[in-house]
Amino acid sequence: MxxxxxxxxxxxxxxxxxxxxxxxxLRDLLSETQDETNRKWLxxxxxxxxxxxxxxxxxxxxxxxxLADVLEQSPQHNRLVMSLxxxxxxxxxxxxxxxxxxxxxxxxxxxxxxxSCELRDWMHMLQxxxxxxxxxARANQRSR
Numbered sequence: 001m002x003x004x005x006x007x008x009x010x011x012x013x014x015x016x017x018x019x020x021x022x023x024x025x026l027r028d029l030l031s032e033t034q035d036e037t038n039r040k041w042l043x044x045x046x047x048x049x050x051x052x053x054x055x056x057x058x059x060x061x062x063x064x065x066x067l068a069d070v071l072e073q074s075p076q077h078n079r080l081v082m083s084l085x086x087x088x089x090x091x092x093x094x095x096x097x098x099x100x101x102x103x104x105x106x107x108x109x110x111x112x113x114x115x116s117c118e119l120r121d122w123m124h125m126l127q128x129x130x131x132x133x134x135x136x137a138r139a140n141q142r143s144r
Contacts, residue, residue, distance in 0.1 A: 006051050012059045015052065022049050023123060030120060034112030039102065046099040053092045067133065070140045077136065084136070087129055094122055 009015050026045050032038055060066045066085040070077055098118055105111050 003051055006048070006055050009052075009055055009059070012056070012063065015056050015059055019049065019052060019056075022052075023126070026119065027123065030116050034109060034116060036108060039108040039112075043099065043102055046095065046102070050092075050096055050099055053095075067136065070136055073140050073143065077140075080136065084129065084132055087125075091122065091126055091129065094125075098122065 006018075009018060022045055026042070026049075029038060029042050029045065060068075063069075065071070066088070067081045071081055098115060101111075102108065102115060105115075
C-alpha cells in the first residue's frame, strides 16, 4: 500500500476499513519484542496512518463536514460534535508526535516500552472516540 492507494480511497467507509486493518497490524506489532526490525514495520504502519488523516478529512469535507449527517438531523448536538471533532484532531496530532519521536530516537530499544505504551493508550482513546461517533450516528438514525 502506498500514498497513491490512499488517494484512491473514495469513501469514509473504505477509509475506516483501511484504518481498522492498520490498527490491527499495529496492535500485533506492539505485542512483539521491540527491536530495530519491529521499529521499521511500526514506522511503516504509523506513516500510513498519518498519511491517511488528510484523506479522511477531505472525505468528511466532501460529505459536508465531520458528522454532518448528525448535525443536519440534530443541530442540538453541535457542541458534542465539535468536541468529538476536536478530540479526533488531538488524536491525529498525538499520533504524528509519537511517530516523530520514534523517528528521532537513536536507540529504539531504550524507549520502546514507553512509546509502545503510549501507542496502546492512543489506540484505546481512538477506539473510545470511534465508539462515541458510532453511538451518536446510531442515535441519529433511530430518531429519523
